[in-house]
Amino acid sequence: MTDVSLTPLAIHAMSVRALGESLRNGSLTASEVLEHFLARIERLQPVLNAFTYIDVEGARAAARHSDCLLAEGKPRSLLEGIPVSVKDNIYIKGMPFVFGSPLFKDRIATHDELPIELLRDAGAILVGKTNLPEFASRGSTYNPVYGATGNPWNPELTTGGSSGGSVASVAAGMVPLSLGTDGGGSIRRPAGYTGLVGLKPTLSRIPRADGFTSVLYDCEVVGPIGRTVDDVRIMMSAIAKPHRRDQRSRGFAAMSDKANEVGPLRILYVPQYGASPVDPEIAASCLQACERFSSMGHSVTVGELPFDISPVSDNWAIIGNVCMSLMAQQYPDFKDKVTVDYRDRALTGDAINGGTYQGVIELLQELRSKVGEAFAHYDIIMTPTSAANPWPKNEPFPPMIDGQKVGPRGHAVFTNWVNACSHPGLALPAEPTASGMPIGFQLIADFGADDLLLDLASCYEAQFATGKAWPEFSAS
Numbered sequence: 403m404t405d406v407s408l409t410p411l412a413i414h415a416m417s418v419r420a421l422g423e424s425l426r427n428g429s430l431t432a433s434e435v436l437e438h439f440l441a442r443i444e445r446l447q448p449v450l451n452a453f454t455y456i457d458v459e460g461a462r463a464a465a466r467h468s469d470c471l472l473a474e475g476k477p478r479s480l481l482e483g484i485p486v487s488v489k490d491n492i493y494i495k496g497m498p499f500v501f502g503s504p505l506f507k508d509r510i511a512t513h514d515e516l517p518i519e520l521l522r523d524a525g526a527i528l529v530g531k532t533n534l535p536e537f538a539s540r541g542s543t544y545n546p547v548y549g550a551t552g553n554p555w556n557p558e559l560t561t562g563g564s565s566g567g568s569v570a571s572v573a574a575g576m577v578p579l580s581l582g583t584d585g586g587g588s589i590r591r592p593a594g595y596t597g598l599v600g601l602k603p604t605l606s607r608i609p610r611a612d613g614f615t616s617v618l619y620d621c622e623v624v625g626p627i628g629r630t631v632d633d634v635r636i637m638m639s640a641i642a643k644p645h646r647r648d649q650r651s652r653g654f655a656a657m658s659d660k661a662n663e664v665g666p667l668r669i670l671y672v673p674q675y676g677a678s679p680v681d682p683e684i685a686a687s688c689l690q691a692c693e694r695f696s697s698m699g700h701s702v703t704v705g706e707l708p709f710d711i712s713p714v715s716d717n718w719a720i721i722g723n724v725c726m727s728l729m730a731q732q733y734p735d736f737k738d739k740v741t742v743d744y745r746d747r748a749l750t751g752d753a754i755n756g757g758t759y760q761g762v763i764e765l766l767q768e769l770r771s772k773v774g775e776a777f778a779h780y781d782i783i784m785t786p787t788s789a790a791n792p793w794p795k796n797e798p799f800p801p802m803i804d805g806q807k808v809g810p811r812g813h814a815v816f817t818n819w820v821n822a823c824s825h826p827g828l829a830l831p832a833e834p835t836a837s838g839m840p841i842g843f844q845l846i847a848d849f850g851a852d853d854l855l856l857d858l859a860s861c862y863e864a865q866f867a868t869g870k871a872w873p874e875f876s877a878s
Contacts, residue, residue: 413438418480431469436485450574451570452533456529468483484527486528487572495512497511502534517609520643521640533545539744557795564583565580565584588622590820591829602828607826615728662853671692675816678815682804683835783845783846820846
């Protein structure tokens with residue numbers, strides 16, 4: 403590890419708020435900031451393979467426009483002039499939309515998805531697209547078009563998935579922020595593997611429209627990834643607002659960029675789901691984080707989830723398989739061009755009848771009711787973000803955890819129920835492994851309580867100063 407205090411004036415080591423203040427007071431220009439990050443991308447991209455596309459000229463033009471507005475004292479938001487990367491399952495007009503699949507390897511997006519419109523309106527500089535597994539449907543970031551993404555803490559290991567390129571771009575200081583997606587833990591687990599803060603917002607807290615066909619019903623949302631809680635809060639304050647193109651978003655107020663103090667909260671820590679194994683270093687590190695919340699004055703209980711997630715977990719694949727079947731109907735060459743496991747998933751989806759699928763949707767609704775009732779008794783549920791530490795980047799999942807054989811989602815047991823119930827979940831860094839690899843834990847709050855999550859996390863971060871270390875090779 404390297405302490406960023408060794409390079410206190412480095413642009414990439416500045417928080418988003420400090421960077422924005424420097425842009426607004428004129429001590430930095432958006433063009434200078436962008437060139438700093440482009441130089442880092444040029445140096446680190448060959449090692450990490452975080453990006454699938456870098457829009458140098460488009461970003462430079464946007465930075466020049468930001469400089470004009472900043473010079474006039476008219477920044478559009480706290481994101482004015484801040485470089486942002488975007489996961490390559492989100493449409494950005496004029497940029498490739500490949501989704502990690504040979505099916506789309508020559509496709510260029512013809513329009514912006516709504517969250518991208520909001521980022522542009524806020525003055526963010528869209529630097530490029532980041533790598534992901536094919537169709538964002540694996541827990542490790544590699545695909546047949548762009549290959550594997552390496553973890554900045556050890557480039558031979560995975561960043562997890564599916565927002566693996568996004569977390570690599572932020573953790574290595576190639577951009578200050580990234581917009582990812584989370585359909586089963588795809589922001590939170592990669593954030594945990596790279597020492598970052600990643601938010602899966604409440605469903606529609608960031609409005610979404612005009613995007614690609616859903617691959618997980620309404621369980622997937624877009625969300626911010628940053629180095630600090632405040633970095634994430636700033637992106638939320640810029641784009642988490644009601645919008646008429648997403649009717650569900652209209653039930654939420656716009657988010658503030660300011661943190662609030664929180665009183666004593668009722669926190670349930672769930673260290674393990676049933677008999678599913680957890681790496682001992684993860685268990686110890688997350689228990690320490692749990693004890694820190696107790697030392698802060700919160701009422702912490704250690705126990706099991708107060709609802710049964712197995713009906714949804716046992717049927718989770720049905721949702722994805724039906725969505726693959728729909729995609730195969732929409733694109734006639736789907737089954738000829740995608741990798742064989744996605745072809746097989748589409749074929750499986752073809753055979754699922756409407757009643758079976760509707761039964762799974764009913765299970766989702768039942769879970770949402772039960773989780774809502776549980777949050778009458780707890781303010782926060784806390785778990786590890788992952789049951790396993792990062793594994794070799796070209797492998798799909800770790801086959802063993804704590805000496806036990808596990809399947810493809812053995813490492814991912816903690817996260818997908820949060821997507822199923824639509825509640826917000828926030829990944830925060832815990833103490834790392836003995837070898838220095840990051841470990842993360844997640845906090846889950848009541849439906850719509852994204853603000854409370856960020857407030858609690860800000861208090862924790864301020865007291866325990868997490869996330870200050872940098873991967874050695876990208877520290878300067």
